[in-house]
Amino acid sequence: MSLRDDLYKEVILDHFENPRNYGILEPCTFHEKGMNPLCGDELEIFLRMENDTINEITFNGKGCSISQSSGSMMTELVKGKSKEEAYEILKKFKKAILEDSNEVFSEDEGDLEALLGVKKYPVRVKCAVLAWNTLEQLLK
Numbered sequence: 001m002s003l004r005d006d007l008y009k010e011v012i013l014d015h016f017e018n019p020r021n022y023g024i025l026e027p028c029t030f031h032e033k034g035m036n037p038l039c040g041d042e043l044e045i046f047l048r049m050e051n052d053t054i055n056e057i058t059f060n061g062k063g064c065s066i067s068q069s070s071g072s073m074m075t076e077l078v079k080g081k082s083k084e085e086a087y088e089i090l091k092k093f094k095k096a097i098l099e100d101s102n103e104v105f106s107e108d109e110g111d112l113e114a115l116l117g118v119k120k121y122p123v124r125v126k127c128a129v130l131a132w133n134t135l136e137q138l139l140k
């Protein structure tokens with residue numbers, strides 16, 4: 001195992017064990033539940049929009065470390081962003097993990113690179129995109 005793989009594992013584990021923005025948001029403007037039956041992951045996202053900005057976002061759920069750490073990273077990144085900005089991050093991440101492209105992530109988005117390690121495993125890719133697909137449903 002390379003040093004980079006080790007680092008990635010640590011990033012994922014950190015988000016899994018200390019999830020950011022974890023819990024139920026009340027009151028919220030929107031919420032949406034996503035599931036990945038292949039792995040048994042469940043994830044619910046709560047959103048509070050003000051004008052066009054994601055003022056508050058939390059997630060709640062259970063499942064593997066990939067799905068839950070992805071939820072943690074996602075909420076951390078889109079919180080405080082406009083709907084459009086959140087969409088940009090979402091598209092970038094999905095492109096990076098679903099297609100054979102080399103997306104460039106900013107320093108803020110750096111943790112996302114850790115998730116790209118699962119690219120070779122189709123089942124795990126579904127775990128990694130669950131939070132993002134659920135967010136996409138909400139932003140639509």
Ligand code: ZN
Nearest residue numbers: 039041064127
């Ligand atoms: Zn999973």
